Amino acid sequence: MKKTVATFKVEYLQILNEKGEVDKRLMPTLSNDDLKKMYRFMVLSRVFNDKILKLQRQGRLGTLASIRGQEAAQVGSAFALQSQDMVFPSFREHAVFITRGISMSGMILAFAGDERGQKIPEGSNNFMYSVPVGTHLLHAVGYAWGMKIRKKNAVAIVYFGDGATSEGDFHEALNFAGVFQAPVIFLNQNNQWAISLPRSRQSHAETLAQKAIAYGFEGIKVDGNDVFAMYKATKDALDKARKGGGPTYIEAYTYRMDDHTTADSAIRYRDQKEVDVWAKKDPIDRLQRFITKKRIWSKKDEDKLLAECSDLVEKAVAEAEKISPPNPKDMFTYMYAEPTSILQDEMKDLE
Amino acid sequence: MATMTMVQALNAALRSEMERDKNVILLGEDVGKDGGVFRVTEGLYDEFGSERVIDTPLSESGIVGSSIGLALAGFKPVAEIQFMGFDYPAFDQLISHVARIRSRSRGRYSCPLVVRMPSGGGVKALEHHSESTEALYLQAPGLKVVMPATPSDAKGLLAAAIRDPDPVIFLEPKKLYRSIKEDVKEENYLTPIGKARIVLSGKDVSLVSWGTMVHVCLEAAEALKAQRIETEVIDMRTLSPLDFGTVAASVKKTGRIVIVHEGQRSCGVGAEIAAWLAERSMTDLAAPIVRVTGWDVIYPLAKLENYYLPDSKRVLKAVEKVMRF
Ligand SMILES: Cc1ncc(C[n+]2csc(CCOP(=O)(O)OP(=O)(O)O)c2C)c(N)n1
Numbered sequence: 001m002k003k004t005v006a007t008f009k010v011e012y013l014q015i016l017n018e019k020g021e022v023d024k025r026l027m028p029t030l031s032n033d034d035l036k037k038m039y040r041f042m043v044l045s046r047v048f049n050d051k052i053l054k055l056q057r058q059g060r061l062g063t064l065a066s067i068r069g070q071e072a073a074q075v076g077s078a079f080a081l082q083s084q085d086m087v088f089p090s091f092r093e094h095a096v097f098i099t100r101g102i103s104m105s106g107m108i109l110a111f112a113g114d115e116r117g118q119k120i121p122e123g124s125n126n127f128m129y130s131v132p133v134g135t136h137l138l139h140a141v142g143y144a145w146g147m148k149i150r151k152k153n154a155v156a157i158v159y160f161g162d163g164a165t166s167e168g169d170f171h172e173a174l175n176f177a178g179v180f181q182a183p184v185i186f187l188n189q190n191n192q193w194a195i196s197l198p199r200s201r202q203s204h205a206e207t208l209a210q211k212a213i214a215y216g217f218e219g220i221k222v223d224g225n226d227v228f229a230m231y232k233a234t235k236d237a238l239d240k241a242r243k244g245g246g247p248t249y250i251e252a253y254t255y256r257m258d259d260h261t262t263a264d265s266a267i268r269y270r271d272q273k274e275v276d277v278w279a280k281k282d283p284i285d286r287l288q289r290f291i292t293k294k295r296i297w298s299k300k301d302e303d304k305l306l307a308e309c310s311d312l313v314e315k316a317v318a319e320a321e322k323i324s325p326p327n328p329k330d331m332f333t334y335m336y337a338e339p340t341s342i343l344q345d346e347m348k349d350l351e
Numbered sequence: 352m353a354t355m356t357m358v359q360a361l362n363a364a365l366r367s368e369m370e371r372d373k374n375v376i377l378l379g380e381d382v383g384k385d386g387g388v389f390r391v392t393e394g395l396y397d398e399f400g401s402e403r404v405i406d407t408p409l410s411e412s413g414i415v416g417s418s419i420g421l422a423l424a425g426f427k428p429v430a431e432i433q434f435m436g437f438d439y440p441a442f443d444q445l446i447s448h449v450a451r452i453r454s455r456s457r458g459r460y461s462c463p464l465v466v467r468m469p470s471g472g473g474v475k476a477l478e479h480h481s482e483s484t485e486a487l488y489l490q491a492p493g494l495k496v497v498m499p500a501t502p503s504d505a506k507g508l509l510a511a512a513i514r515d516p517d518p519v520i521f522l523e524p525k526k527l528y529r530s531i532k533e534d535v536k537e538e539n540y541l542t543p544i545g546k547a548r549i550v551l552s553g554k555d556v557s558l559v560s561w562g563t564m565v566h567v568c569l570e571a572a573e574a575l576k577a578q579r580i581e582t583e584v585i586d587m588r589t590l591s592p593l594d595f596g597t598v599a600a601s602v603k604k605t606g607r608i609v610i611v612h613e614g615q616r617s618c619g620v621g622a623e624i625a626a627w628l629a630e631r632s633m634t635d636l637a638a639p640i641v642r643v644t645g646w647d648v649i650y651p652l653a654k655l656e657n658y659y660l661p662d663s664k665r666v667l668k669a670v671e672k673v674m675r676f
């Protein structure tokens with residue numbers, strides 16, 4: 001005997017197309033005010049991103065990862081969260097952090113090589129950037145699982161790239177999430193590249209979303225440059241998780257418009273034509289077309305917003321740069337709750 | 352002779368080993384088209400093709416674990432881990448398998464692979480990009496651990512690592528990748544694994560180090576000249592197995608030793624050298640063994656990294672201490 005014992009499907013969600021038109025049947029409830037807020041977060045993130053890249057070129061910041069092109073994936077998903085939900089970012093989540101209210105000056109301070117900038121304020125449910133690819137998915141799973149045990153109404157969301165799906169920890173995280181039905185969202189920004197490796201080199205699977213299926217939960221592929229689809233997919237996943245429905249995998253199909261980091265040179269391995277095609281799918285242009293057509297956004301609003309954003313960013317830079325250098329003793333101060341005698345001796349040697 | 356940076360010397364070693372032996376293959380993240388994030392494998396993809404210079408998925412355990420199988424299939428895999436700080440996913444493969452295969456098969460199988468990785472700090476990098484965790488590998492008998500400090504040694508040691516019948520962890524001090532240039536022999540040559548190099552001869556005090564710190568020691572030695580102190584500078588070059596003979600002979604002559612390394616002090620490689628000397632060279636020592644190392648803290652971000660890394664000032668202070676004793 002031979003028969004089909006399981007079949008699966010993977011859905012693709014797009015609400016706002018490249019022309020700035022929406023699919024009304026799928027459009028989530030968002031007030032005009034919400035639309036303007038989302039747009040503002042996206043623009044602010046881009047202005048911030050442009051500025052830090054400039055500072056990096058001037059030698060005022062260390063190596064940076066650009067978010068250009070991924071603003072909708074980040075803002076759309078983060079906008080759906082509630083403050084009690086916990087964010088576990090990777091290293092390319094500046095727009096998530098901005099949407100979550102993390103201070104831009106703190107981020108700049110960290111990018112300048114000062115650990116104090118990494119400190120998340122008390123009461124803010126966001127974890128620090130994670131650089132070792134793929135490792136932090138498990139943290140989100142554990143946190144979500146803990147929330148479930150404690151019967152808290154909080155969901156964890158973890159951001160990671162297409163490259164991260166190749167790491168062993170990725171698979172262990174999905175497996176735990178499935179087995180323990182943890183209220184966690186795997187927000188996979190598939191920006192098509194992991195440094196010089198195209199998405200096809202990470203996995204032979206047709207979609208990354210379908211990886212969830214092997215672990216017994218739902219995966220959905222979403223137009224990652226469509227802020228409404230990102231918002232809706234995340235909102236649906238959050239609602240499901242809050243009702244005890246367990247994990248969801250969201251593949252945000254997007255594009256890394258810039259080099260991998262400021263230390264990279266994408267021209268060595270990627271065809272400019274591909275970048276040009278994606279430039280036409282720009283997430284910010286798309287939302288701008290929609291709100292303009294809706295007559296809730298004018299040229300005057302745009303100019304005002306750009307001025308406000310660059311003002312905020314300049315202030316953040318000034319604030320970060322006026323902070324005096326860290327005390328070398330800080331290297332020792334935070335190693336343990338109580339300083340060990342070895343560290344106390346070494347601290348003296350430092351003088 | 353050609354003037355080369357360490358990156359160029361490593362690239363030359365890979366090229367000539369690949370020309371010499373068709374079983375030598377390179378694999379890792381971004382080693383192909385991109386030529387590696389530090390360009391060590393630059394040009395090799397075009398020259399040898401995608402079957403010998405292989406861009407792998409982003410998976411360190413995958414890279415090292417499958418290299419074991421490739422080695423068993425008769426290849427000589429030279430795996431690249433993009434940064435030493437990202438080797439941990441591969442630790443299970445390295446510790447539980449790579450290091451043990453020869454012994455547990457009683458010699459039937461071996462695992463002659465090379466794992467290259469950039470190590471060390473001093474380049475104002477992001478988190479996890481600056482550590483010197485070489486001591487971790489010294490606790491895995493079965494692995495050899497090598498770290499060059501010059502372009503010439505980089506070329507000769509990498510060729511030797513590739514030809515070695517046992518697994519070699521090949522650490523490349525990234526601070527030295529392009530910061531020094533040197534005349535390097537164009538023909539193939541091997542620099543023996545397991546032999547330290549006396550960089551500078553002297554009779555008053557021995558400075559022992561490896562990687563970037565060799566140059567810090569040389570800087571200190573230059574300053575000590577003015578004080579009429581003759582310094583012997585030793586570059587260990589291989590950290591497993593350590594060449595204790597060379598160190599002991601030097602201490603016999605000088606009676607004083609300062610060990611300098613970037614990695615954290617507690618249970619660092621310096622501790623092993625000090626313990627060995629305490630056991631066997633006690634009577635040769637005229638002063639306590641002193642270490643100048645990274646502190647026992649998390650490697651700091653750019654703004655504090657110079658307070659973490661040993662510099663010649665700290666080395667001079669230590670030398671003063673052993674001279675005064
Ligand atoms: C475990 C580990 N291996 C290697 C690296 C080096 N590295 C940093 S980012 C990156 C590519 C990540 O690609 P992806 O997951 O798609 O995220 P993206 O950079 O596209 O946002 C690599 C290989 C790392 N940080 N961690």
Ligand SMILES: [Mg+2]
Binds near residue numbers: 189190191192195
């Ligand atoms: Mg990617």
